[in-house]
Amino acid sequence: MKFLRASNLKRCIGCNICSLTCAREVHGLISWQASGIRIKSSGGISTGFEATFCLVCKEPACLNACPTDALIPRKGGGVIFKRQSCIGCLECKEACPVDAVSVDDSGFPVICIHCGRCVSFCPHRCLELVEE
């Protein structure tokens, strides 16, 4: 299985093209929220940027918290989101330890599907899709 990794995030310039690409290409929207990846500056004493997206837990806390089987295990780690089963309770968002669950404007969770479409648009090759 392939997974999205921010292997070279030190190179990030904060253009946010990855977020906009995910929203546009995967979710058909222009949105910060409807994106499986979010970028913000590290702030504090560090410099540079942080990327927040699903880190493909082997035992996903979001999946355990989901009361309706809207999240099912993805082979190799992470989850697959079944919108038709989701009631929008957002327990998954609460449960995710790295805040990787975003919420779209209809109130449904948005989680990275590790498709790698953002990778080809990143101008500094910060992101990559790796086989694990």
Added chain:
Amino acid sequence: MVMNRNYFRVLIVDLNREKSEVKRFEGRHEFVGGSGLCALLFERYGLKNEPWHNENQPLIFSIGPLTGLFPLMSKTICAFKSPYHDQYTESHAGGRSALSLFFANLDGLVIKGQARRPSLLVVGSRRVEIRDASYLWGLDVIKTGKIVRRLVGEASGHRSILRIGPSGENLCSFSCINCDTYRHFGRLGAGAVMGKKNLKAIAILGDERAFVSLGKNYKEIYGKIFKRIEDSGMMKKYHDLGTPANFKKLNELRSLPWRNLTSTWDKDVDRISGETFAERHLLRNLACSGCPIGCIHLGYIREKFMKDHRYYFEQVAYDYEPVFATGSMLGITDPVKVLKLILEIDEKGLDVISTGVALAWAAEAKEKGLISREETICDLKFGDAQGFLEAVGHLSNQETEFYRQLSRGTLAAARVYGGEDFACVLGQEMAGYATGELYFTAQALGFRHSHLDVGAYSYEQKHDERDVKRAVDFLIKDEPRRALLNSMVSCLFARGVYTNEYLAMCLESVGLKDIAINLDELSERIRFYRWKLRFDTGFSPEDIKIPRRFYKVESWKGKVNPKFLDELKISYGKRLKGLVSEGEKKWT
């Protein structure tokens, strides 16, 4: 509610009443957005015959129909009556403000009135707050930004924080609005307009999704544009040395202003060249939201402050213009000292070009004995960074009568103390291009007195002949497309990528075909609307004087030809007047 709506959705904030209103303005197909929308909004809210400091003058921000939807559509236009010349003007900035307005579901933001105490304005898709910010008054731009980020909390990474420094509070005519630390609504005094309104900072939260109906081919067009940017070579140009790549080139052309334009060449150019900065002083790059280029170059200062190896560390954005203004223009060729000056000017919230050029004039005035040390408080000598560093603080605080006059602009001070001949002012303090007669004319009479109003310096490098008609024809023809790009709102670095053909494709793919099919006429109209406001608020080409120093310049073409310069100025002034009177017949 769709974002590619055929009207404008504008938030009007009245600081007097502490109330706001979302208003709908018709005219998308006439004014487009950005620069055009600013003209529409100033026509509605501006008080043309009242001075800039009338508290009811509007401060306007706007974005365009392609903002957030395509790469490099990442700039915001700010419009106001300028404290510098008391006429209508615009100032443009990158950073995060354009996408923040877009995701706050606004095409424009108009701020009128005056807050009863120093205030912070917070604007989001479902939020308008005017908060007490008395405790921020007097703080520099960097500290203010840090506190406002903490106060606002929300929308991290998707918000923009605009703020002024002490110079804006003190109503300096060339104080700027700092945008997200490293970008600026730099020129012509927008900072003082905020200061007059008692507005210390504005936080814009991009906290909504965009309600856009996307065409079937939108994704494909986006991909095409992205590819075109990659193929254009601009990635390399702006990734690499960035705008400071100009130093060596302009120095070779004998067009780089040194020491208050007493020379256009210097053997020491390598010390402050783009190559030197990139190799030794570049820390990292940043991008504006939605732009893959990342042209923002951050240099660093690492300074030992105690004998036993204690250091502090600072990051400073540098570009060609700031390095020209604080480097070659002041005779400073130590890059670290240049970065320190840029940082000091940034912290005080001053425009770096005007400040550098004003201090260069002051140094020469001091050298010639027109001003005394009593007036300047510190030493102002070309090459002496320490004196200039101190002077920035005095200027920001208007410490003496001399600094009070200088804070109104170099020519204003020169009228009091003498030295108008060597004030390097072309409508406002010059940008770093001493390429010759056409550039001097274009900046002196330009709509924003900016090197980006028209491509005069570039034309000049390609044409050695002194043909007044041909040159002025070029200025007249080059401007409308830039007015159009400023209405989309594209970064002008992308002007080669976004030809009218590509703009039309983009507009059609987001449902704005009516605009797409009429780009040539719209460009002319928007140019006319902007100029009309400029003339209506008092612009008169005859009143603009080009100081004698510019007549003494020697570039690769030889000495400036005074007759050619005078003829260009007269001819361009007439043509500008003509296009306004023709436009009035056609479009009003």
